[in-house]
Amino acid sequence: MRFAPTEDEVMVEDTLDRLLTEMIDAAPRRDGEPPAPEPGALRARLGQLGLWGGWLPECAGGGGGGARMLLILARGLGRRPVGSGYLGACVLPGALLARAAAGQGAGRAPAADLCARIAAGEATAAAAIFEPRRRWAPDPILVARPDGDGVILTGEKVHVAEPSGAEAFLVSAAEAGGASVFLVPADAPGLTVRTYPAFDGAEMARLSFDAVRLPAAAARLHGPGEGAGAIEEALRIARFAMAAETLGACEAALAQTIDYQRERKQFGRPLASFQALQFRAADLHSEIELLRSVVLGAAETLAGPPTAHARADIAAAAAMAAETGDLVAREAIHLHGAIGMTRELGVGRHLMRINALTRWLGDADHLRETFLRIEEEEAAA
Amino acid sequence: MNAPMKTPDFTAAREAAFRAEIAEFVADSLPDRMRRDHELGRSLSRADHVCWQRKLVARGWGAPHWPEEWGGAGWSMRQLFVFEEAMSALGAPASPAFNTRMIGPILLAHGDEAQKRRFLPRALNFDDWWCQGYSEPGAGSDLASLQTRAVRDGDHYVVNGSKIWTSAGQHANWMFCLVRTDREARAQNGISFLLIDLTSPGVSFRPIRHFFGAHVFNQFFFDDVRVPVENRVGDENAGWSIAKALLEHERLYSSRHTEARRKLGRLRRLAGEVELDGAPAARDPRFRQVLARRAMEVRSLEYATMRALERLVETGEIGAYASVLKLKGIEINQRLDEAVFDLLGPDALPADAAWETPAAADFPHPDARNAAEARYWFRGPAIAGGSQEVQRGIIAKRILNM
The missing domain is CATH 2.40.110.10 (Butyryl-CoA Dehydrogenase, subunit A, domain 2)
Known part of the structure; x- marks a missing residue:
């Protein structure tokens, strides 16, 4: 088990971050909106670089990077909430198709074909x-x-x-x-x-x-x-990606908040110097460290066989992401003060994205229940 | 605010009759669409607000808490509370606070006769729409550091600077404003309270969109705007104490108990409809605990607000207790927003605008509309009118003597 990123993984993270920065900087400016690249163009670029479908198995046209690669992409895209469509257009359908491509059914060939084009960023x-x-x-x-x-x-x-x-x-x-x-x-x-x-x-x-x-x-x-097993697996992978995306969003939201608090002065000194605000930032940082740990742990177990322990890890990562993500994003808005509520600043987008993910793939209550059922199943076995 | 007349005999029987009278008025006067929009926390248009306020004025209920000579109703605090609570329970929108809750009470307390005669009737009838010019880009929680300056030039002030986070400013034609009239004095001492006609030359503004997309705030710019000295309320350099009294007032109403009651109604309606594990949420043991907590909080908030009103009648001021009301009122409202959002689960996904699309034909719960946006909108009140942290500071310092 290894938590820290390898040199190769750091390189992928940097490549993704540079590409996003470049594409966001080149995006057209619209008054009162944070700039964002066109999703199709972003997908195509990431596909060309082998990043978009890098997590998918090679038999389905992917790069075979698995859970760690999925983590890097989802987390990196979470730090820049530009509406990439990664989970909806690549992860969830990719998981369903890759499993079919690895099977022996009649759907194997069309699944492999479509999955390869999805991995390359050419289709969704x-x-x-x-x-x-x-x-x-x-x-x-x-x-x-x-x-x-x-x-x-x-x-x-x-x-x-x-x-x-x-x-x-x-x-x-x-x-x-x-x-x-x-x-x-x-x-x-x-x-x-x-x-x-x-x-x-x-x-x-x-x-x-x-x-x-x-x-x-x-x-x-x-x-x-x-079908039931395939849906369950695809949801598991998508929920892992949701946890990773949320982790990225939390990291970015807290970093942006602390940067702002160092700059912004009220009562003659930087907001960052107020102890009450320092305590809150420290609490958020510690919450994020726990989330980071459970997400990294789940990445490790997702790479292995889908034991009850592995499945429970993923449910735990997703449930904690749902709760921590909402908390961190709300606090990031509040700790900015009024400017945190503006569309232009963009910190509010983290909250909306985190919330939309949990409405779509399962909220904290649902994921906690899933977690407990898996644990009970494991204890009974 | 002048303490309204006490009416000692607002008995249970009179209260019941009064509530029936309110219900009849709302049934006759409030359009369904407006009631529905308000129930869902959707913002009403300027025209809707003006239309509703004028119906209230015609009934004598436009600003019942004002003195009778200016259009108030002469009710006791208890009756005022019942009025607000009943109106809210019936889905009636409250009139925007700036006119009747803010500039009205300020002028009643600090305005001269000419100012009262000129502005109060128009504020009551919404012939003018007021907005508040306090915060500046560099002066938020630290309001006293504001820099917009007004320099005396004969019988005018010349105003330069910028005000920000001006809610509904796009609808307004007047702004009550804090400006710096003495740059040498200690921060709080050099501030005056000015009324600025927003149609004056040199006034401009830009919209600021909320993160969920709505045009909620504005930034105003003042470039050599000439304001007659007669538009100053109170003495020169005495604006801070006026503003502080108003902020306390703002905090009394920021208990937002009527909003909380309305949200609780929505939560209960949804509890009967949304199914959890095949049965209505209202029968789900875990949800029942949530509902009970939210309902008890609303009760406590209502009693807390009634205590503040009682105190206002007896002592003429609310003091730092207003900060407790604001702190808890915001939290209780936010928890209600969250309970609605959580109960809806995936049905909270559609944006407010999605309800205008063909896909909405079979969205399951009409009460789901605007649930996410309403929750996002309510991040704001925790920052406006003195952030939650400012309230905590006031409580520690002025109530707990820490």
């Missing part, structure tokens, strides 16, 4: 696994009914991230033998995509499947009996 897909009024329940109600050699999908999906430009949706559905995951072309007849903005400015979508017919052979990424 979007996972559709959540349903109305079911919070974060992973078992689908949307039904896949057999129809000759194909299936017909009927039902609803909500909170689909990164819908625009996705060439396909990865859709969980209930079949007679259990949950499956299907590859559905974005232009499939009978599929209605209605997009809406989330509060952090990201685009989300609702999908309605009105008897969408699929030739099952190529479209079934994960068959009944495998």
Whole structure:
């Protein structure tokens, strides 16, 4: 087990940070908005450098970098909340596709092809696994009914991230033998995509499947009996990335706050010299150190087999990220004073992004419950 | 503020009749759309506020806490409290504080007769829309370090400088403002209280957007703005004590108990609708603990506010107790915002604007609208009117003598 980054990892971190700085500096200035690069261009650049899909296995067109690579990317992008779409357009769909690409099913070839293009930053897909009024329940109600050699999908999906430009949706559905995951072309007849903005400015979508017919052979990424495990694994990987992104956001928000407090003077001295504010910063720093530790620990276990211990580590990292992230981002805003509330300064974007992640992938309560269930399962085994 | 007349016999029977009277008025006068927007914490337009205020004025309820000769209702503190609480429970918006809660009481206490006659009726009727010019880019929590200067030139002051975080300033045509009139004096002693016509030559402003996108604040710039001396309230260099009294006033209302009561209503409605593990949240043991805590806090905040009103009637001032009200009122409101946001889970994801899209057709809970933005908006009150840390400092120094 090693927590500290290797020389290679430091190099990747620096490359990512330089690229983001360069692209943010080159982005067009709009009054009252922090500058951000165009997401498609950012994705393409990161793809060309082998960073975007660097975490994906080589058999799925990735760089084989695994959890540590995922950590570096998600954390680095979290430090600069520019709306990269990394989790929605790469991590969650990539996890579902990579598992299919490594399997023996009929969906292996199309999954490997799409996954390789996602890894290269050339294409995106979007996972559709959540349903109305079911919070974060992973078992689908949307039904896949057999129809000759194909299936017909009927039902609803909500909170689909990164819908625009996705060439396909990865859709969980209930079949007679259990949950499956299907590859559905974005232009499939009978599929209605209605997009809406989330509060952090990201685009989300609702999908309605009105008897969408699929030739099952190529479209079934994960068959009944495998789908539930594949969804669970993809959510686990996405939640790990959420914890890493949140960690990056916390690090950046606290650093920005302390920089500002060194500059800003009230009552004739820098805010940073007030003991009451120093104590709060020290508390936040210590909270972030705990989060950093659990995220680094989870990265280590995510690289190994998915034992109960490993799965519980990831649930713990995500739950602590949900809580610590909200705290740190709120405090960062407050400790700036009024300027912290402005869009222009940008520290508020960390709070919105952290909150949007937990609304999408699971909030602290849900993740704590997940953690306990895994621990109890481990104790019973 | 002048203490309103005491009415000793506001009995339970009279209170019930009064509440019925309020309910009837709101049912007749308040458009559904406005009620709904207010319930969801969405900000109302200038036109909506003016329309509602004029209906209240027509009923004699435009500023019931003012003296009767200026349009007040002559009610006891208890009746005033019931009025506010009932209006809020019925989903009625409060009129923006700057006119009736701030400049009104200031002029009543410190204005001369001409100022009262000129400004009070227009403030009551929202013919003028006032905003507050206190904070500056370099003077926030340390308000006394403000630098906007007013130099006497005959029967005018010439004002130069900048004011920032001016809430709703884009709607305003008048600003009450703190300016430095003596640069030699100790910080607090060289400040005067001026009323500035924002249509004067040399006044400009830029919008400042909140991080969730709304145009909430502004920065105003004053470039050789000429303000008649008659627009000064109180003596020259005596503005600080006026401002301080107003800040205490602001803090009394920043207990925000009516907002808390409204948010609790939303939380209860959602508790009956949102399902946790297949049953309404209202039956979930863990959520019940959350709901109980929030409901008890709202009760305690209401009683705490009533104590402040009682004290105001009996002693004519609230003192540092206002800081306790602000500190806890903000926290209680923030916890309610958070409880709503948490209960909604993924259904809190859509932005307020998403509710105008076709996707909204089957969003599950209408009460989910604006939940995230309302929570984000409320980061502000913890900083404005003296940050939570400033309140803690006042409590330690003036109440605990530390």
